[in-house]
Amino acid sequence: MKRQVRRIQAMRVKYLYINTIGCQMNVYDSEKIAKALKILNYEITPFVEKADLIIVNTCSIREKAEQKAFSFLGRLAGLKRKKPDLIIGVGGCVAQQEGAKILERVPYIDLVFGTNAISRLHGIIKMVAAKKCRLVDVEMTEEIEELTFDPEKNGDRKATGYVTIMQGCDNYCTYCVVPFVRGKELSRNPSKIISEIEDLVASGVREVTLLGQNVNSYGQKEGHLRFSELLVRVNEIEGLLRIRFTTSHPKDLSEDLMRAFKDIDKLCNHIHLPVQSGSNNVLKMMNRKYTRKLYLEKVEKLRNICPDIAITSDMIAGFPGETDAEFEKSLDLIKKVEFDGLYAFMYSDRPNAAAARLPKKVSENKKKERLQRILDLQNGFTTKKNKALEGSNQLILVEGFSKKQGKLNRHNNPQDIQWTGRTSTNKIVNFFQSDDSSYNENIVGQLVNVRIVEAFSHSLWGKPNSVEPLSNGLRGEESHVA
Ligand code: 5AD
Ligand code: SF4
Numbered sequence: 001m002k003r004q005v006r007r008i009q010a011m012r013v014k015y016l017y018i019n020t021i022g023c024q025m026n027v028y029d030s031e032k033i034a035k036a037l038k039i040l041n042y043e044i045t046p047f048v049e050k051a052d053l054i055i056v057n058t059c060s061i062r063e064k065a066e067q068k069a070f071s072f073l074g075r076l077a078g079l080k081r082k083k084p085d086l087i088i089g090v091g092g093c094v095a096q097q098e099g100a101k102i103l104e105r106v107p108y109i110d111l112v113f114g115t116n117a118i119s120r121l122h123g124i125i126k127m128v129a130a131k132k133c134r135l136v137d138v139e140m141t142e143e144i145e146e147l148t149f150d151p152e153k154n155g156d157r158k159a160t161g162y163v164t165i166m167q168g169c170d171n172y173c174t175y176c177v178v179p180f181v182r183g184k185e186l187s188r189n190p191s192k193i194i195s196e197i198e199d200l201v202a203s204g205v206r207e208v209t210l211l212g213q214n215v216n217s218y219g220q221k222e223g224h225l226r227f228s229e230l231l232v233r234v235n236e237i238e239g240l241l242r243i244r245f246t247t248s249h250p251k252d253l254s255e256d257l258m259r260a261f262k263d264i265d266k267l268c269n270h271i272h273l274p275v276q277s278g279s280n281n282v283l284k285m286m287n288r289k290y291t292r293k294l295y296l297e298k299v300e301k302l303r304n305i306c307p308d309i310a311i312t313s314d315m316i317a318g319f320p321g322e323t324d325a326e327f328e329k330s331l332d333l334i335k336k337v338e339f340d341g342l343y344a345f346m347y348s349d350r351p352n353a354a355a356a357r358l359p360k361k362v363s364e365n366k367k368k369e370r371l372q373r374i375l376d377l378q379n380g381f382t383t384k385k386n387k388a389l390e391g392s393n394q395l396i397l398v399e400g401f402s403k404k405q406g407k408l409n410r411h412n413n414p415q416d417i418q419w420t421g422r423t424s425t426n427k428i429v430n431f432f433q434s435d436d437s438s439y440n441e442n443i444v445g446q447l448v449n450v451r452i453v454e455a456f457s458h459s460l461w462g463k464p465n466s467v468e469p470l471s472n473g474l475r476g477e478e479s480h481v482a
Contacts, residue, residue, distance in 0.1 A: 016042040017051035021068050022059025024246065025182075025211055026092055028162040030057045032118050033091065035149045039122050049079065053087045053125065058094035060177050062348040066094050073106050080108040087128055089113060091121075093181040097351060099138045114138035115167075115182050119145040140183045146192055159399050159421075159445040161205040163196050164188065165230070166212035171249065173276075174287045174358075175316060177350040178213055187212075187219045190230055197237055206445045207242035207268075207397055208234070215245050216252035228256045235264045241447060242397055242424070246272045251290045253298050261306040269306065270340075270426040273299070274314035278333030279326035282319050285358070292333060299337055310340040310385075310425035315374055318347045318367030320358035327370050334377055340385050340425065342378040346371050379457060386427065386455035393465060394429060396421035396450045398443045402430040419443060428459040 096114035402420035450462035
């Protein structure tokens with residue numbers, strides 16, 4: 001009887017709540033964490049109050065992201081008082097950066113684990129639970145630690161997935177904390193990448209985004225395939241419909257990779273090519289290793305090779321020492337390129353990053369004002385690009401219900417379902433299910449031909465054209481119908 005009780009206790013499902021802050025790399029890492037902790041019987045819960053284990057996967061790219069993590073941790077104090085057995089862990093980039101200091105700062109945290117510690121996490125948690133101790137593991141590894149999991153059943157029918165192809169970064173842009181918190185650049189073995197994508201596809205995923213800080217230099221150190229060759233291999237995976245990747249460093253964007261957008265049929269028509277500044281002097285201070293002219297030339301070449309390609313970028317406002325005239329150069333570059341979308345940020349000092357030691361910091365007010373000018377200028381181009389799609393037919397990979405869906409479908413009527421997906425150029429399209437009965441089903445993961453009816457600044461509204469359903473659940477090959 002005693003033994004039976006013990007076995008039942010050992011089998012008890014425990015609940016894991018993960019708060020992921022930051023980039024796609026962290027989203028991918030959180031998925032790995034969830035999979036790794038299944039061994040210990042942890043299941044994901046969306047309810048923080050229900051959790052036996054809470055993990056905050058942190059980001060330290062800007063100070064704001066770091067503050068977000070600490071303010072969430074602050075809100076957990078009451079919960080920990082109510083549930084003393086609750087385990088709270090901090091992972092990701094802030095954990096790597098701050099290590100044991102986090103335990104001092106937040107006394108009710110049980111563990112801190114760095115960006116290279118996910119493979120050791122289940123052991124750490126077992127130890128914390130058994131010994132009621134507090135642990136820190138921020139050891140950096142010299143090799144990529146591959147984790148193997150049983151292929152997942154894709155319960156939510158996710159259409160898209162991330163796959164990390166490399167970790168770390170060797171570029172040391174002077175504003176950036178990544179080389180310090182993610183370590184040296186290391187590329188994964190191509191066979192591991194391919195088999196991970198094959199598993200995702202077997203579980204229903206139809207689009208993968210390959211992740212790395214600088215995908216253009218994939219495999220160069222290790223002598224693996226070149227990135228464009230890896231894309232060819234990924235393109236051959238049956239059942240996969242779309243490939244995306246991020247991020248490309250402009251200095252390493254080769255003609256080889258530009259041609260991939262034309263030659264590799266599953267590769268989506270979108271590149272994220274962070275420029276950061278339009279001023280040569282600021283680019284030099286940032287250690288970006290390209291000039292404004294070189295960036296513009298690469299954009300022109302890319303558009304010559306692939307005229308439909310959507311280009312998005314990142315820009316920093318108020319880098320230390322940035323003058324009014326230098327900032328104007330950034331605005332001018334935005335006008336010249338006409339990006340499809342732009343992520344702009346106020347410069348923020350980061351620990352260890354060289355720019356933190358630069359004098360002549362730009363005031364907060366000026367940074368705010370410059371940021372707003374970038375956003376206002378770019379908004380016009382984003383809307384213009386979206387408007388140009390009105391009346392066109394676009395192939396959308398359906399990702400799920402749109403954000404508004406919850407409010408809309410009051411009568412449970414399939415025609416009332418508002419779906420969301422993306423064009424090959426990465427623009428969000430929302431649409432209602434058509435009157436055509438073939439759509440009265442779960443269409444997540446299917447390609448649907450949609451006529452764009454109205455464009456807004458951040459999304460498009462469409463109406464599906466009728467498409468013959470295919471027996472394998474996919475709707476035809478992707479093509480651009482004008
Ligand atoms: N301050 C502001 N923005 C930053 N980024 C990276 N580091 C900083 C910083 N210290 C931005 C860059 C990068 C994006 C991911 O975040 O634009 O491309
Ligand atoms: Fe940071 Fe530069 Fe590396 Fe990108 S390339 S992660 S901005 S150091």
